[in-house]
Structures are given as structure tokens and as C-alpha cells.
Amino acid sequence: MTTPWPPRRTARRPLAPRVAAPREPVDSARIGRRAVRRRAKGMDAAAIAAALEDSRFDAQQDSRHEDLADDVRGRAELAEWERLDQLLAAAPAGSVYDPDTDPVVQEELAAEAAAAADREAAVRKAQRIAARADELQALCELHALDRAEPRDGDEAARD
Template sequence: MTRMWPPGGTRRPLAPRVAAPREPVDPAWIGRRVVRCRAKGMDAGAVAAALEVARFDARQASRHEGLADDACGPAELAEWERIDQLLAAAPAGTVYAPDVDTVVQAELAIDAAAAAARGAELCEAMRIAARADELQALRELGTLEQTEPRRRRSRR
């Protein structure tokens, strides 16, 4: 014999669950990240050579109408230029390391703060949804007379 819960076999609809929102894809961020990974461990000469290749690729892409809206290519070129300037100002023999790049570290801190804020918002939304489920269950059991907030009477 199968027992149904709740007694009487009626199921109450649950409050809608809050799905974690998807982060939009940022092609420029991806382009910068790819450059940083490739540049890791490169010296000024290797970065200068990679910058020339990136400039050539940018010229080639500018000739194709389909690549006109691509944000990844210009971001990659700008990042190669930034890393080239960074190593040009550094002592001879310095290699690029994203771990000590202040721009990269600042971006990571901003991303971490944004992720923490999104996590807090999601946690609060889940708490509210769970509380709505509890209130609905209490109402169905007859132990709660009202689930909607009372309207305030205006004082005159």
C-alpha cells in the first residue's frame, strides 16, 4: 500500500525556485585572459613578437565584415600592447607573470567581490522562497490564517 503525503493526496504547489542567473559572456575578458596565459613567462622580446602577430591579425580581421563586431580581437591587441609597455618599463630580463601584474590582481579582486554579491543575493532569494513554502504549508494545515501581509491603514 502506498501512502500519499500530505494526507488526502493533495499536493500544494511550491514557491517558484530561484535559478542561479547565468553570467553573460564577455569576449573582451576572454581575449585578455587568453593573452595573459600565452604571455606568462615571456620576456620583452617574445612579447614584442607576439604583439606584431596580434597587430597583423587585427589588420586582417578589419578586412572581414563578419569580424567587425568581434570584441575579442581588439581586447587581445590592447592587452599585448599593455604587457609590452609593462615589460619595456621593467628591468632587462624580466618575464611576464600575471600573479604580480597589478591590473590582473585588481580585476580578480573586482570579480571576487561581484561573485560574493551575487552569492549573497542568491542566498537571500532562496531564503525567501523557503519561507514562502513554510508559510504555505502552515496555511494548508490551518495553523495560519493569513499568508499575505496585512495592508496598513492610513492614518489621517
């Protein structure tokens, strides 16, 4: 008798439990602006003006299609090309676009970092409350809750 290939496994390993992390909704406008900035890096005023014209043409073509009329990303890309065109028009001749020196980009990065820090602080606070709630539940099961000393934030943990 021959052995089947590949050999059968007798015990299957259970899959690791997956915890769904909260996700931010997709911001199509932000994606469009970032795509424009990546593409525009190192471009001079003439190249950005040509890209702006291409983007205007694409917007005009998209307006003729019902499913593309509400395209948030396309409008954001066009607005970003227009902003970059104005930025380089005001810059000295021969300047090229660099997102690292763009004040709008730096402000956005600072705002995103601040928002991420706020989200992280909220997650840490929720974890502390959950841990205290577990501790209070264990004390309750041991009938020792009346001897526990209250701490700051116990109201939220008890809720």
C-alpha cells in the same frame, strides 16, 4: 529461440530532473585578455613585442572582413598585448611577464571574487525567502496563518 543481445530492459529508469542554473553571459573580451596572459606568461619584452606585431597584423587582416570587423575578443587581445608591452618596457631589463604579480590581473581577480560573493549572498537570500514562503503557504493551508508570528522578510515571502 535465441536471446537478443544485449538483453532488453523491461523498465527504463527515469532521467534525473535537471535544474538549469543561471549562467553569466559570455564575456569575449575577458576571454581574450586571459588567453593573452596565459600565452605571455614567462615571455620577455622582445617576445611580447613580436606577439604584439602579430596581433596588430591579425587586427589589420580582420578589419578587411565584414564578419570580423566587430570582433570584441580580437580588440581586447590587441589592447592586452599593448598593455603588456608597455608594462615590460617600464620594467627592468631581463624581466619576464608573470600574471601573478600583475596589478591589473590582481584587481580583476579581487573584483570577480567580490562579485561572486555578492551573487552567492543574493542566492542565499532568495533561498531563505522561498523557504519562508513555503512555510507560510503550509501554515495557510492548515488555517494557522493567523497564529504565526511575523519574521523579518515576511513581506518579500508573502509577495
